Amino acid sequence: MTVSKTAEKSSEKAADAAKGRKDPAEPQAEALQLGELSEQLGYVLKRAQLKVFENFLRCMASLQLTPAQFSVLLLVEKNPGRNQTEIASTLGILRPNFVAMLDNLESRDLCARIRSTNDRRSHILVLTDKGKAVLARAKKLVATKHEARLNDLLGQSNREALIGMLAKIANEF
Amino acid sequence: MTVSKTAEKSSEKAADAAKGRKDPAEPQAEALQLGELSEQLGYVLKRAQLKVFENFLRCMASLQLTPAQFSVLLLVEKNPGRNQTEIASTLGILRPNFVAMLDNLESRDLCARIRSTNDRRSHILVLTDKGKAVLARAKKLVATKHEARLNDLLGQSNREALIGMLAKIANEF
DNA sequence: TGATAATTGTTATGGACCATATCAAATATC
DNA sequence: GATATTTGATATGGTCCATAACAATTATCA
Numbered sequence: 301m302t303v304s305k306t307a308e309k310s311s312e313k314a315a316d317a318a319k320g321r322k323d324p325a326e327p328q329a330e331a332l333q334l335g336e337l338s339e340q341l342g343y344v345l346k347r348a349q350l351k352v353f354e355n356f357l358r359c360m361a362s363l364q365l366t367p368a369q370f371s372v373l374l375l376v377e378k379n380p381g382r383n384q385t386e387i388a389s390t391l392g393i394l395r396p397n398f399v400a401m402l403d404n405l406e407s408r409d410l411c412a413r414i415r416s417t418n419d420r421r422s423h424i425l426v427l428t429d430k431g432k433a434v435l436a437r438a439k440k441l442v443a444t445k446h447e448a449r450l451n452d453l454l455g456q457s458n459r460e461a462l463i464g465m466l467a468k469i470a471n472e473f
Numbered sequence: 474m475t476v477s478k479t480a481e482k483s484s485e486k487a488a489d490a491a492k493g494r495k496d497p498a499e500p501q502a503e504a505l506q507l508g509e510l511s512e513q514l515g516y517v518l519k520r521a522q523l524k525v526f527e528n529f530l531r532c533m534a535s536l537q538l539t540p541a542q543f544s545v546l547l548l549v550e551k552n553p554g555r556n557q558t559e560i561a562s563t564l565g566i567l568r569p570n571f572v573a574m575l576d577n578l579e580s581r582d583l584c585a586r587i588r589s590t591n592d593r594r595s596h597i598l599v600l601t602d603k604g605k606a607v608l609a610r611a612k613k614l615v616a617t618k619h620e621a622r623l624n625d626l627l628g629q630s631n632r633e634a635l636i637g638m639l640a641k642i643a644n645e646f
Numbered sequence: 647t648g649a650t651a652a653t654t655g656t657t658a659t660g661g662a663c664c665a666t667a668t669c670a671a672a673t674a675t676c
Numbered sequence: 677g678a679t680a681t682t683t684g685a686t687a688t689g690g691t692c693c694a695t696a697a698c699a700a701t702t703a704t705c706a
Contacts, residue, residue, distance in 0.1 A: 332563045335551035340615070341623060342525050342540045344636055347565070347643035349518045355646055356515050367515045368663095378508035385683065390505045392520075394665065399685060413684095421672045421683040442513070450514055453645060454638055463517055465627055465635050470520035472626060473528055541692095558654065567694065572656060586655095594654040594701045 359445040363438050368393075369405060370442070373435045376411055376425045383422040384413070410434055532618040536611050541566075542578060543615070546608045549584055549598045556595035557586070583607055 337343050356367050365373075368391075375387055388398035402425075405411045410431035413423035427435065450459045510516050529540050538546075541564075548560055561571035575598075578584045583604035586596035600608065623632045 332548065332552045332555060332559060334563070335547060336612075337544055337547050337551075338640060339636060340544070340547075341620060341636065342522075342529050343544055344639040344643055345518070345522045345525055346540070348639040348646070349515075349522045350565075351643055351646040352515050352518055367519070371510055371513070371516055374508060374510050374513075375505065378510075379505045382505060383683075386505060390507070392523075395684070396666085396686080397664065419673070419683080423684070439509075447514060449646065450642075453641060458634075458638060461631075462635065462638050463512060463514065465631060466517040466521040467511060468626060469623075470517055470524055473521070473524040473622065556654075568655070569657080569695085570693065592654080592702070596655070 355449065356442070356446055359441050360438060363434055363441065365434075365438055368401065370435075370438055372401065372405065373410065373427065373431060373438070377427055377432070377435060380426060381424055383416065383419075383424055385422075387425055405431075528622065529615070529619055532614050533611060536607055536614065538607075538611055541574065543608075543611055545574065545578065546583065546600065546604060546611070550600055550605070550608060553599060554597055556589065556592075556597055558595075560598055578604075 353367055356370075360366075360370070371391055372387065375391060376382070379387070384398055384402065385395055388395050393401070402411070402413065406413060409428050411425055411427050414426060416422040416424050450462075454462060526540055529543075533539075533543070544564055545560065548564060549555070552560070557571055557575065558568055561568050566574070575584070575586065579586060582601050584598055584600050587599060589595040589597050623635075627635060
């Protein structure tokens, strides 16, 4: 079920083959049969996820935000006053790995760690003014260039159904 | 949008919170608000993918096959006589990374590399008898323990719709 | 034909992400 | 007040992904 992240070099040929074109010049080996693979949940799920992340990164190139960073900013904005452990764990990020991530966001002045006065072990996370501004722009880019693409592709109701089913799988599978 | 692979330690608490239970003993900080995150395609897609792969690995524990390895065996079975480059590229695996993967499968006597007589640079890939037998058992496990779970969760028609939409995203996004 | 370019499998290597163990400081527990 | 737990952090190893480079072989073409 593995799929790499690289844009495949053979994409043009694959596209031609998919559309039934034939290059009369080159003999050109026939395309492989995917067979049952195209019905495998994990396979198609992984391929879709890679494509979506790839598109996300393109849409956010101007803001230099990865999906992971975007999710952190969103969650910190929605939950002010929480510490690193709480934010990390609800995103499924392990605390040790969250440190470098925050170092990055903090060095770019998008968020800040504040020593809690209640519990001086904790670092309360907040968005800086720049962080709020960047997140606002990020939301618009995601909505107009990224999520909108799903509507174009599937239609509004199918899009909602898809998100719902994926959420169900994420929570109950 | 990041989600780690570890089964979260807080899963019991999260489950309790989701069902509205309250532990009267501990004060217990309130659960965080996911907010717009739960509507983000990438976020829900990634979480679903991790859950599905996790379940896949559990189902295949007796055969010790990863999703990637399963996909290779499936594709080699469906496309006999193809070389490493062809198999790897249609799975989106880069040739250098495919070498160790094949070393593994070959050391377990699941598949074999055969020097092509037409082009002595190429290694033709074939399944061994053991490889065919293992793949047959793997298919049954996947069908009964893995894919069947989707039907239980979503129903037959929704399951087909989901696969179709994911394939569309994978191909056209 | 023979020189040059391209392809195949491979190795080496670095980056990104994920997971575990461990630590000091602070807090909780008893 | 002694012990255990929690928080952020560091170190470290594993896996996966990506690029460069190489020898052997084949294709190209002057």
